[in-house]
Amino acid sequence: MADHRQSSSSLIQPILDSVADGVFTIDLSWKITSFNRAAERITGTPRRRAIGQKCFDVFRANICQSTCAMKRTLDTGREAIDVPVDVLNRRGEVLPISISTAVLRSARGRIIGGVETFRDLSCFEDIRRQLTQKFVTSDIVSKNPAVLKLLGILPAIAESASTVLIEGPSGSGKELVARALHTLGLRSARPLVAVNCSALPDTLLESELF
Secondary structure (H helix, E strand, O other), rough: HHHHHHHHHHHHHHHOOOOOEEEEEEEEOEEEEOOOHHHHHOOOHHHHOOOOHHEEEEHHOOOOOOHHHHHHHHHHHOEEEEEEOOOEEEOOOOEEEEEEEEEEEOOOOOOEEEEEEEEHHHHHHHHHHHHOOOOOHHHHHOHHHHHHHHHHHHHHOOOOOOOOOOOOOOOOHHHHHHHHHHHOOOOOOOOOOOOOOOOOOOOHHHHHOO
């Protein structure tokens, strides 16, 4: 019987590592007891660092201190399914995920911890933004003081009906700034039409645009 249990437990980690979603388990003191490969990839935290840490120290989610889904599951015994959550990865980036939680029970039915699965929604969020063309200043990441100053005044600029000229070298993020201005502005409910003027002949530029 002991050999059978040992054989079963040795299979658990490879099975968890084959799952595309992040999976971790905690004990009743909120310490992480297992952490699969997808959880490492999504959070940027190696398994060796996550094991033994409190789950809220690893994930730093926006619901950890107020409406923790895992706490509610452990208190009530009821599962949580696909709860949208924002977490901070090790690089300090906000990551949208969806989480599901369930209790872990011993062979006698006693609650001994909890299990949480989570899915990275970043790609879906990127697609949603592309489809809705909604970009905000938080999509522009920079430590440059001049850029940070620009981002600080974008909301005030967006309130104006004046024409805005955005200059900068190729790849500097001019279109991101333009889309952020549109999202923050008075015409955000209308579509933003991007036109590549360099693709228009001089003779047709005025007729095409006006």
